[in-house]
Amino acid sequence: MAAHLSYGRVNLNVLREAVRRELREFLDKCAGSKAIVWDEYLTGPFGLIAQYSLLKEHEVEKMFTLKGSRLPAADVKNIIFFVRPRLELMDIIAENVLSEDKRGPARDFHILFVPRRSLLCEQRLKDLGVLGSFIHREEYSLDLIPFDGDLLSMESEGAFKECYLESDQTSLYHAAKGLMTLQALYGTIPQIFGKGECARQVANMMIRMKREFTGSQNSIFPVFDNLLLLDRNVDLLTPLATQLTYEGLIDEIYGIQNSYVKLPPEKFVPKKQGDGGKDLPTEAKKLQLNSAEELYAEIRDKNFNAVGSVLSKKAKVISAAFEERHNAKTVGEIKQFVSQLPHMQAARGSLANHTSIAELIKDVTTSEDFFDKLTVEQEFMSGIDTDKVNSYIEDCIAQKHPLIKVLRLVCLQSVCNSGLKQKVLDYYKKEILQTYGYEHILTLYNLEKAGLLKPQTGGRNNYPTIRKTLRLWMDDVNEQNPTDISYVYSGYAPLSVRLAQLLSRPGWRSIEEVLRILPGPHFEERQPLPTGLQKKRQPGENRVTLIFFLGGVTFAEIAALRFLSQLEDGGTEYVIATTKLMNGASWIESLMEKPF
C-alpha cells in the first residue's frame, strides 16, 4: 500500500507501520461505534498515515470537522476529538460537549492530542467544566510523517515563525521527540552535527531526553550514521529563489499539499473526436505526487528544461510497446502481451498526465515576466547590482503584481547584499505601503525580525565571501546532465545543501571562516554506542545521513540532496526531515500578518 516508502536506503514503512499501530491501539481502546471530530488541519497529514478504510475497520462510522456549537447527529457510542493542542480548539470542544450533554443518550467522549498531550489544554477544559467528560485523553505522537522513501515532514505550518519570530520552541521540542521516535525504531544515531541556534537546542533536548530514558537501552543496530541539524535561518536565501526543478515548479505554480496537487482540469480532458469541447470539467484535477509513480520518480528532480526530452523518449517507448501487439502471433505471445497491458496502460496514463502538467508549466516559464523575474533573481544571486533600487521590482510594485512576489524579490536582494542600504530599504518599504496598504507595515516588521529584510549594518556585505567560498554561483551549469547541485536553480547551488555536501567531504573544518559568518553556533556531538552495535562499514558502502531542516525545506533542496545521494562516488546518502515542506511563497505567507 505504501511500498514507495520502502524503496530507499532506510525503510520508512517501519515508521509508518509503527504510527498506524499506535492509531489502531487507541481506536480499540474506545470500544464500540465511533465518530471522529477532526481538527481540519490534521486531515491532510493523517491521510498519509491511514486511509478511511483503516478507520472504518475500527468502527469509525462518522467523521466531522471541528466547529463551534453543536455536533451533527450521529448514532454512535464514542465521540473522539482528534486535535492539535491549542487553546482555541479546546473552547470549541467544550462547546460541543456541553451542547451534547443536554441532548439525548450519553456517549463516551475522548480526546486524542496530536502530537502531544498538553496540561495547558487540559487545564482549559477543566476551567470550562468538561474535563471529566472525557474517558480517554491521550496523545498520538505523530511528529514525523513519512512522505516518501527518503522524506519526512512534521507539516508544522507555523514552525519557522514560532522559532525565529516568537522564540517559541514548541516545534523544536516536537522535532526532538520525533527524532527520539526515529532512534527507537532505527537505532541511536552515533554522530550529531548542527549549525544554528535552533539546531543547538534540538541537539540539547535530544541528549537530555536520552538521559531520561536510561534503562530502556536501545539494542537496535543503527541505520543512520549521522544526523545533520540545520537552521533555516542559516540559509534564508535558497527558498526565496524560484525553484527550477520539475517538482519545484509544480509547487511554485500550483502548490503541493500533503503530496497532492490540484491542477486546472481543462488540460486533462481525454481527447475524443467529435466531442466539441462541451462538458468541460469544472472541478480541479487532483493528483498524488510521489515516487510510487515510476515516471514521476524519474523526472521530479530534473531541471525542468531536461524534462521534455525524457517525456518524448518515454512516449516513443510506450507507443512501441503498444505496437508490439501486431507482432504477437501465437496464443502465448498474445497472453504475454495482455499480461503486461495494465502496467503499460498505467504508464501511458502517467505519461499523459505529466505531459499535460509540463505544458501547463511551460506556459508559465516561457512568459516574458517569468524570464524577467528569473533574470533579476540570478543577477542578485551572482552579486550584480544588489545595492541599489531594482527597476524590475519597482515596475512590479507599480503594476501591483502579487505582494508575495514583490516581498520575495526584495528579501532576496536584501539577503544577497547582507542587508540593504537604509535609503534603498526605506524606499522599497514606502512603495509597498503606499501601493498595497499601510497595514503591511506589520508584515514588513515580521520580515525584518526574521532577518529576511534588514538594513546593512557596518556597511559590510558578507555575501560575496560566502558565495565564493561555498561556490554558490556556478556559471557552467549543465541542466540536462548535471554535475553539480547548482542545476536545481540553473546556476545557484543551494547554500544549505552545499553545507551538507562539504560536511560529508572534506569536513566543516575547511570552511570555518564562513561558518562563523553564518548565524548561530556549529557543533558536533557523539552518542556513544555499546560495542556490539558499532558499525563496521564495508569498503564502498555509503554513509546514511539524516538531514533535518528546522524551519522548512524546498523541493529543489530535496532534489539537490537526492542528486548527491545518487553520485557514484558521493559516499553519503541522505534521508531528509523537516518541520514543513515549503516554497518561497508559502514561507513569506506564513510570516505575513493581516490585521483585518
Add this chain to the structure above:
Amino acid sequence: MDCYTANWNPLGDSAFYRKYELYSMDWDLKEELRDCLVAAAPYGGPIALLRNPWRKEKAASVRPVLEIYSASGLPLASLLWKSGTVVSLGWSAEEELLCVQEDGGVLVYGLHGDFRRHFSMGNEVLQNRILDARIFHTEFGSGVAILTGAHRFILSANVSDLKLRRMPEVPGLQGAPTCWTALCQDRVAHILLAVGPDLYLLDQSACSAVTPFGLAPGVSSFLQMAVSFTYRHLALFTDTGYIWMGTASLKEKLCEFNCNIRAPPKQMVWCSRPRSKERAVVVAWERRLMVVGDAPESIQYKQLTIQVLLDRLVLRRLYPLAIQICEYLRLPEVQGVSRILAHWACYKVQQKDVSDEDVARAINQKLGDTPGVSYSDIAARAYGCGRTELAIKLLEYEPRSGEQVPLLLKMKRSKLALSKAIESGDTDLVFTVLLHLKNELNRGDFFMTLRNQPMALSLYRQFCKHQELETLKDLYNQDDNHQELGSFHIRASYAAEERIEGRVAALQTAADAFYKAKNEFAAKATEDQMRLLRLQRRLEDELGGRFLDLSLHDTVTTLILGGHNKRAEQLARDFRIPDKRLWWLKLTALADLEDWEELEKFSKSKKSPIGYLPFVEICMKQHNKYEAKKYASRVGPEQKVKALLLVGDVAQAADVAIEHRNEAELSLVLSHCTGATDGATADKIQRARAQAQKK
C-alpha cells in the same frame, strides 16, 4: 501405622472430611471476635480488628482500638481509633486497610498502621449517613460500594482513581434491602440487591429486576447472598431454607439445596474444597456450619503472581529477602531490584531521625542511576511525610523534568519548577508553571520572574497575544519595548476601533511609540496613514463610495476612475508618489476606463518616465490595435522591435532588427514569422543573417 481413614468423618453420602490444625494463632485476644469488626486480606494477608467499634464514649479506655495482625496472628500494629464511627473495614488489593466511616469518610492505613490518606464518598452521605459498605476487588483495583441512609447506592470501582458513581434509584424501596452485594461483570461494577422476593441489578444507567434461572417457587425473601472471589458465581439463601447456586449472571443454575433451616445465616462464603476443583458454599449459623457444593470451577486463578509476592514482602519490609528472590529469579532490573529499592527508599524517607542530607545521599548511593527508579515518586513520599527539603534534594536526581515539575508546584517551589520546565524544552510544561505562578504571585513579582527567564517571557507573550491583550501591552511597557508597542497599537487601530477618530488616536499612540523606538520610518508612515484615513473619510463624505482602508495607490486610482483627476493629482503630490509609479497608475486607470483621448493627452503631457512600450502593451491588452500603433512609433530603439511585434507589424520589426544587427532580435522576429504572408520577411532575415556571418 495409623489407618489412613482415621480421623475422617462422613459428610453426606459421598464425601468425608477431617479436622486438623494448620497452625495456631499467636494473638492473645480478650474480646470475642463477634464484638469486633474484622477484615482479613485475601491470599493470607493481614487481619484487621476494630475492637469496641460502636462505643462512642469519650473516655480513652473505651475508645475503639484498631489492631492489625499477620495471618498467623503476629501483632503488626495497634492504635486508638479517634475518628468517627466505622461501618465497615476491608483490605485493598495493595494491602491497604480501608475504614469506611458512617459519615462517608474513608481512612486508608498501611499494613503497619501508618495513616496514608483519606477520601470521601460524597457530600450526600454527610446528611444521610452510611448504613452499610462493601469493599470489593476488580481487575482495575479495589472498590468501595456504600448504601446510604436514603437507601441509595454509591460506588467507586477503583479507590486509587476515585470516581464516584451514584447508582439509580430502586423503585419502591422504602427500607434497607435484606441483603446486597457488589458484582463485577464485563469489567463494570454492579450492585445486586434483594428486596423481599425481588432481586434487582443496578448498573450505572438502569435498575432492572432479575430472576435467577430455575429458582424454586415459594420464596418470599432472600436472606443472604454470596459472590465468589472471581465474581463468576453467586449463592442465594432464601427464607425457605433453600440455597440457589449459579453463575453471577443468574442465567445458569449449578445446583440447589434445601437445608430446611429458616433462620438467617450469620455468614455465607464461597470456598474451594480440598484437592478438588469444585467450589462450594459454606453457610454458618450461631452453632452450625454447612458446606454445600457441586459447582465445578474449570479455571484456576493465579492472581498471586511473583510481582504480588514481591509486593507483599516489601510491605512487610523484608527488602533483602525480596532482592534475593529477584536475583535468584533473574528478574529484569526494572521489574525486580529497582522496584524493591524504590520501595526501600520510600521507607527510608520516613525515618525522621536521619537528616535530609544523609537520607538523600544514602538513597542516591544505593539507587544511583538504576533504570526504572522514579526519584520523583520517592520525593513525593518524602513530601507526604512533611519533608519538603528532602523532597527537593531527591528531585535533583530525577532526570525527567515532566516528573519534577508537578511535584515542585505542589510543594510551592514554583520558581524552581519554572527553571526545570525551561530546561526540559517542553513548552507545555513551561506554560503550566507560568499559569500557576501567575495565580500565586502578585503581578509585579510575576513580571519580574518573567524578566529573568527570556524563554518563558516569550512564551507568555504568545499566550497573551491570543488570550490577554491588555497584559501583553503591560509586558511591552515594562520592557520599554516601544517598537512592539507601536505594532500593538496598529493592530488595535484595526481590531478594536470602529470610529475614525478612535482609529486615528490609536495610530497616534503607535506613532509616538515608534518615535521613542527611534524608528523614524515607521513613525512617518503611521502619520501618513493617519492623514490618509482622515482624507479618505472626507472623500467618502463628499464624493460617496468606498475609500476607507484602500491603499494610497488604490485611492488615487479610484479617484481617476471616478473622473476626479484634479483630486487625484493633488493626492499624488501631497503624498509624493514617485513619478514612475504615478505614470503606471494613470496609464492603467485610463486604459481601464478606455478613455483613449485622455490617455493620449496624458502621454503627451511630458516625456514618459516609463517609456512608451507599456502604452503599447496596455492598449493591446484592451484589444485596441489602433491606439497601440500610435504609441509603437514613439517607443525607443531598444524596445522598438518588441513594440512592433506586439502590434503585429512583423515586416517593420524585421527591418529594425536588421538595422540593429542584433541576433537576439532577429530570432525573436523570426519566431513571430508564422503567418502566410511572413515568408518574405523570414527570407529577408535569413539573408541578413547570412550576410552578417560572412563578415
